[in-house]
Amino acid sequence: MNEAPPHHATLAQDWFARRGWQPFPFQQEVWQAVSQGESGLLHATTGSGKTYAVWLGAMQRFASHSTGNDKPAPLTVLWITPMRALAADTARALQAPVDELGINCSIGLRTGDTGSAERARQGRRLPSALVTTPESLTLLLTRADAQQAFGQLRMVIVDEWHELLGNKRGVQLQLALARLRHWMPELIVWGLSATLGNLEHARDVLLYPAKGRLVQGRIDKPLVVDSLLPPSIERFPWAGHLGLRMLPQVVEEIESAATSLVFTNTRSQAERWYQALLEARPDWAGLIALHHGSLAREVRDWVELGLKQGALKAVVCTSSLDLGVDFLPVERVLQIGSPKGVARLMQRAGRSGHAPGRTSRVTLVPTHSLEVIEAAAAQVAVAERRVEAREAPQQPLDVLVQHLVSMALSGGFRPPELLAEIRQTWSYRDLSENQWQWALAFVRHGGESLTAYPDYQRVEPDENGLWKVPSRRVAMRHRMIIGTIVSDASLTVKFWARGGSGRSLGSVEEGFIARLRPGDCFLFAGRLLELVRVENMTVYVNRATSKKAAVPRWNGGRMPLSSELADAVVEQLGAASRGHFDSAELRLVQPLLQVQMSWSALPSETTLLAEVMKSREGWHLFLYPFAGRHVHLGLASLLAWRMGQHQPLTFSIAVNDYGLELLSATEVDWLSWLTTDLFSADNLLHDVLASLNAGELARRRFREIARIAGLVFSGYPGAQKSARQLQASSGLFFDVFRQYDPANLLLTQAEEEVLRQELEVGRLEQTLARLQRRQLDVHQVKRTAPLAFPLMVERFRESMSSERLADRIRRMVAELDKAAGPGGYQPERNAAIAVEKETRPARKPRPRKDGTPKPRKETGR
Structure with a gap:
């Protein structure tokens, strides 16, 4: 594709007219901006036509008509997607x-799923438009002929x-864009976003140092948020059971729509709900499906195709x-449990x-009584667009x-030139000379302790001052670890x-399988399976007939409640x-x-x-800041440590999204x-580090940093190292x-990430303020x-009961x-508490020698 001739000025309008569509003003604004060579950020509702706003703008500026004989244009447009699962649908x-x-114009894909034959073809000639991910883009930039390509x-x-x-991953993309802008200063860059609260920051990060x-x-796209409420609620709720007593009502809602998506927050929860739906409606076998990131690519492709064709009743x-994936037949969305955030719910x-003018509807399905209040709060927060x-x-x-x-x-780099390029990114705009020299020394000889x-x-400089990778083996290993996504083996x-x-x-994940023995059963991919053996990763x-089964747990199962949603919950309680x-x-939870x-x-x-109570267990303090479980863990440890400085005390700690004990x-x-x-927030950093086992937290965080920085190698295909080996390394x-090497900046980074993220x-x-x-x-x-x-x-759950x-x-x-007297919920035989089967006893954690509490181990529950 080359710069388009004048007759292409109406190309986008022509294509819309062929389909009987009328472009929205924001689409016309993007077409005009792209035609003038401007960069920018487009923020619009999901399903409103963002894709065609920028894509038709690109074609209008760069496309040329095919004569049937000439070759497609060289690589002109890069389309970056955050998920390789979206690449094929986007193409x-x-x-x-x-x-x-x-x-x-030829359109191609370049992701981790791209086959070797297609990669070889792209090695000879890239398509006119390439749909790829940040990791694959960086990998392409390591080619010796990258500037020419x-x-x-x-x-x-x-x-x-x-x-x-x-x-x-966004930082990795910033660096890749800086390299592309260095080669092509007139490069046009556009970002697309649907749910974001700080748009100016998002634009500035993407386009830095320009504004754009x-x-x-x-646009007037109706968004309906409602709740699926049980006939009665528990006055003494507890989080952890999966709300399966709502199953009959969920089945009824799915029955009433042609196609529905049933969202859960964890893969374990998805496995259980899929199994429960099949047991409730055996006639839906083949009409409902399961979709999560741990399923095989072929399974996910089949599910997505079934959604597109309207062949599935529910997923x-x-x-x-x-x-991103466009599923026009989907009529209903149900959210099981708390959405945890306004942006995620929207x-x-x-x-x-998923089309302009059509109503988007999501129905919240509370899994315990307090989530009923959250549902009311979410409706207000979405209506007021309190996006995180x-x-x-x-x-x-x-x-x-x-x-x-x-x-x-x-092709190598010269340090002064590359430093100037890297400082053209938002995240490294203030990179100091000391940090830069440390980074150069680290890639050259591993820093002070690994020389x-x-x-x-x-990396070594050659006789011309060009820094290159001299070892073919190092080059091959580095290409295998490019990326910033780190998970358990x-x-x-x-x-x-x-x-x-x-x-x-x-x-x-390896940690789950390590707890099973041959003959044990577990639910996975919607099937009851029996473990036969574990060999070579x-x-x-085999298929199992036993009804006793474990459910795999994946990391990331406990997302904290966002500040925006938490504030909305407090407003509901205040009312x-x-x-x-x-x-x-609120009328439903009035008895509670x-x-x-x-x-x-x-x-x-x-x-x-604050509630204080004396029981047979001891002296309790319950506090309700409504700040999310991560903050509550830090706050509980901080309060315990500060009190322990004046009186020898040992505390047990429990936290959830609403409060702490x-x-x-x-x-x-x-x-x-x-x-x-x-x-008080005085001496906060010192007190937080003292109150927690920050060294151990930093050690765990360092595993991710070491992998990204190339210190540890996860292994070659078919011979990957175990999570235990990587942690040990x-x-x-x-x-x-x-x-x-106590001044090693990766140690500092580990501590900062623990404080900022965990x-x-x-x-x-x-x-605190x-x-x-x-x-x-x-x-x-x-x-x-x-x-x-x-x-x-x-x-x-963690510490007390052997029953x-x-x-x-x-x-x-x-x-x-x-x-409490009359009016309480009486659980039915197979409902509410009875559905919670994972109730294994746990050992009571012992306090540290200095009397401070140990933080609760996150289990991914």
């Missing part, structure tokens, strides 16, 4: 106007930019279907009615180190077949405390809230509720301790650096109030319901 969407308008590139389009903005245009596609899925709602902001990371040096080696493969080891001498799941392996079903299975039960959701108010009080926008076996005068000084580096210290500081402005509302309670009950359950958790909870609920 099909881009192909439609190309074919109909007779444009001389990208020499005709004129435009880059970054789809779903909000999914990349706040993580290291911000186009907002405000139970996770975030694997959040983005994104999932947009999977239905995402911030780009600042100077992740592991990504920088990886980039230096990549650029050394791409004697040849494996870490990855996965094992392929295959059916057992004598004489050879059977069909692949997908992959599970492969799990061999209830003033006697306003205006929504159906009335017990809470009669035994204690409700939190509000101006108060911080501190429990001491020895007497604590909570009323005298609960002062504004306890919530990265732990060895961590110890060596701390002893012999403990959310920035949000913790904001929470907010709590100091609120009036402390302390209540001495005689028994566990409804808001405190889920925190008790969180603690029991079955469900039995203990059932007994506690009965006692509390009796104390």
Whole structure:
């Protein structure tokens, strides 16, 4: 594709007219901006036509008609997608106007799923438009002829930019764009986003150092958020069971629509709901399907094709279907449990009615009573568009180190020139000379402590001052680790077949399989499977008939509640405390809230509720900041440590998204301790690091950093190292650096990432400031109030009971319901508590020698 002649000025309008469509003003604005060579960010509702706004703009500027004989144009447009699963669907969407308008343009894919034959063809000649991922783009940039291959590139389009903005993949893309702009200063760059709260920041990060245009596609696209409410609710709720007593109503909702998506927050939850739906409606076999990221590519392709064709009644899925894929037949979206964030809920709602003018609808299915309040809050937050902001990371040096080696493969680099280029990215705009020299030394000889080891001498300057990778082996290994996505080692799941392996079903994390023995059963890919053997990173299975099964757990199962949604929940509780039960959701939970108010009080926008209680276990403090579980973990440890500086105390800690519990076996005068000084932000960083086992947290975080920086190698295909081996290797580096190279900046980065990402210290500081402005509302309670009950359950899960958790909870609920009087929910035989089968006992964690509490192990539940 070359610069288009004048008669192409109406190409986009012509194609819309052929289809009987009328372009929206935002689409016309993008076409005009691209025609003038401007870059920008387009923010518009899901399903409103963002793709054709930028793609037709690109064709209008660069396309030429085909004569049937001439070759397609060289690479002119790059389309970056955050998920390789979206690449094929995106390519099909881009192909439609190309074919109909007779444009001389070839469209290709380049992702981790691209076969070797296609890669070889692209090695000879890249297509006119290439759909790829950030990782594959960086890999292409390591080619020795990369500058020549990208020499005709004129435009880059970054789809779903909000999914990349706040993580290291987005930083990797920033660096790749800086390299492309260095070669082509007039490069046009556009980002697409649907759900984002800080648009100016998103635009500035993508286009830095230029500003560019911000186009907002405000169109009248109805978005309906409603709730599927049970006939009655528990007055003493607990998080953890999966709400399967809502199954009959979910079945009814699915029955009423042609095609539905049933979203869950975890893959484990998706597996269970899919199995439950099949058991409830055996006649739906073949009409409902399961979709998540651990299933085999072939399975996911089959499901996506079935959705496109309208052949499936419903799909139970996770975030694997959040983005981009266009499923016009989908009428309904159901969200099982809390969406955790406003942006996520809006994104999932947009999977239905995925076309301009069509209504998008999402129905929330609470899995316990407090999520009924969350559902009411979510409706208000979506109506007011309280969308979460995402911030780009600042100077992740592991990504920088990886980039230096990549650029050394791409014909080499001269340090002063590359430094100037890297500072043309938002994340490294303030990169210091000391940091730069450290990074150069690290890739040249591994820093101060690894100089004697040849494996870490990855880049060397030649006689002309050009820094290159001299070793073919180092080059090959580096190309295999390019990227910033790090997860636990996965094992392929295959059916057992004598004489050879059977069909692949997908992959599970090594940590789950390590707990099973041959003969044990587990649910996966919607099937009940029996473990036969584990060999060469492969799990061999047979179909099982046993009904006792474990469910695989994958990391990332506990997303924290966003600030925007948490604030909306507090507003709902504040309204209830003033006697306003205006929504159906609040009226349903009124019995719960009335017990809470009669035994204690409700939190509000101006108060911080604290409950203190004496029980046979000890002295309890329940606090409700509504700041999300990550912040509550840091806050609970901080408060315990600060009190422990004045009185020898040992605490057990429990946290959830709403609050925290501190429990001491020895007497604590909570009323005298609960002062504004306890919530001071003074010396916060010091106190947080002292209150937690920050060294161990940093060691775990360092594993990811070491992998990205190229210190540890995960192994060649078919011979990957186990998670335990990788942890041991990265732990060895961590110890060596701390002893012999304490100024190593990767150690500093590990500590900063623990504070910023795992403990959310920035949000913790904001929470402390907010709590100091609120009036402390302390209540001495005689028994566990409804808001405190889920925190008790969180603690029991890990530390207390050797009896079955469900039995203990059932007994506690009965006692509390009796104390609360008539009006409580009576669980049916197979509902509510009874559905919770994973109730294995756990050992009580021992306190550290200094008396400070150990943080709760995140299990991915």
